[in-house]
Amino acid sequence: MDFRLTSDQEALVAAVDKLAQRFELKPTEFHGLALAGTELERELEDGSYFDIAAVPELGPLAAAMAVERLARLPYTVECALSMLVRPQLAGDLPRPFAVVEHGRPGRFVAGAKTLLLVDGERVSVAHPAAADVEAVDSLYAYPMGRVKGALASTALSAAEAAAIRTWLRIALAAEMSGLLQAAIASAVDHITQRKQFGRPLGTFQALRHRMAECAVLAGGVRWLALKAAGTGTDGDAALAAMHAQESATRIVYDTHQMLAAMGMTLEHPLHLWTYRAKALLSEQGGRGGQASAVAQHCFAAD
């Protein structure tokens, strides 16, 4: 165990941070549900950031750090699947990636060049034409889309499918980690500024304790996401996704409660994190799915 960053990891984190800083603020005129980071995506592409995991000095752990940092932005870009799942597949498959679980609408599906079709334990790969997919309106803060009909796809072997499901869980946990941190920071900022009864809301212990508990949960999500990216094991991935979804249910609720009516407006950016977190809550089978994976990989010997 040694949690210091290597010099390569430090350099990568600094570079992603520098890039991210330019996209830190939601445009004041934007009042939508999903803020697509088209320019950010171009910059990530130009800088070859989507291939970080394949660089031996960096690997998936550094990629997870990048995913987490980018998820803290109000803008959304398909990066978790490209950075963490794509490297697990043979061939240089085109991005953006998207996942379709049980035929349901999914994040980034309408613009995806590679689709992972997940149906229980089976995973197959498809490359949709533009006419095969369509955008759908949704409450989620991701651009959502769906597949219009049957698609030609290639089934992965059972072993490949298992590996992909593991890395989908790691990608989910890394992205959730960033979303939860950003939501908490947004709520903390609000209760620091907002005064009632003559003092900032953040001086009231009832609120301080709730936010502190949220911070502890989010910190735990971060540790488990990074560990899973570092080890790549099925059990660590299942635990990370479990803790991410479990913690998110609480943190999404509590951060909105801190912002009260302000958090309901599209002017305030909170929903750009919390309504992305909500989209992640159902993925990979939700908490029930993660629990089954934990049982399979962590409780098998009991």
Next chain:
Amino acid sequence: MDFNWDDAQRGFRAQVREFLAANLPRDWEALAHGPGSESQSAFSKQFCARLAAAGLLVPHWPARWGGRDADPWTAFILAEEMWEAGEPRGGQYMNVNWIGPTLMRHGNAQQQERYIPPMARGETIWCQGFSEPEAGSDLASLRTRAEKHGDVYRINGQKIWTSYAGHADTCFLLARTSAGKGGISIFLLPMTTPGIIVRQIPSIIGEGDIHEVFFDNVEVPASALLGEEGQAWDIARTALSLERVGIPRFAMAARMLHRAVGMLKRAGRFGQGAIEQAAKARAACEAARFYSYGIVDQRRHGIATGAEASAARYATVMAERQVAEFVVEQVPEALAGGDAMLQAHHQRAIVAGIASGAAEIQLNLIATELLKLPREPR
């Protein structure tokens, strides 16, 4: 960043496990596990002496005091294995974790020579005289006073919730030498000193765990003062920061969770409801583990630890609670004579958010220092 154990760390853990396998009696799990009970206290003196002889009691202490200057990871691996096994060191874990190191840092030569070697040999038990009836979380309001009369201090007052006091040889005592927060001092007080009365408080935690301690004109020589008068707050802060992640409760919680899952599986009762509850608890244990590892890593690299230690402590409280609730809900028979270790764990789990300071105090520290929220008005 590396999440793998190196060969030396793996080897050390294996060595500790071999020691435990060879030195814990066959009926260890069925023994009275009240951590301050007479049987546990007596056992801990034999056990810790054997640990010391094997070089496994204080490996992280300096060679000067019987250790081998091992790094903080070694100390934590040792603590994990001990706690997971039901803490056969009893109250002596406190000597190893913080009383010894605190004396090394703040004690004078005479105090160090008197008190540290018996700790390193595993033959002495200490208690900490901190809480009082009117001073719990608000420790600075404590009233036990130590008045100087010539070459002695005369101590009067009362402590409560004092763990291990029934069998302790020495008390690490906080007492007031003058008014205000800066008027608290620390005394190293032999428990055989006339005027000390110890009364056990029957508790759900287990036999001999908590006590009231009364001090009636207890006289100690001035040489019993640790550091200077009024230095208690600085010294106690060092001690508490060492203690905050000193007990790897998540390790025993995780082990007990696995045991409970095994019982359910064998009974054909590990259905989806139990699976989900167990998985959440297991993830919480793992989160607490890595929070604590983060603190150990900071210590290893000489980085000052801030409120992250409070977050680690609170994550552990959350994990402990989830495992305890899982056992009660899914394996209730374990606490009705079904499994001595699950029962012992459950008895201890309830103190996770209370012992070594109320968890709500940690939340305050997290809110102020990690989240940078404005402070509450006082």
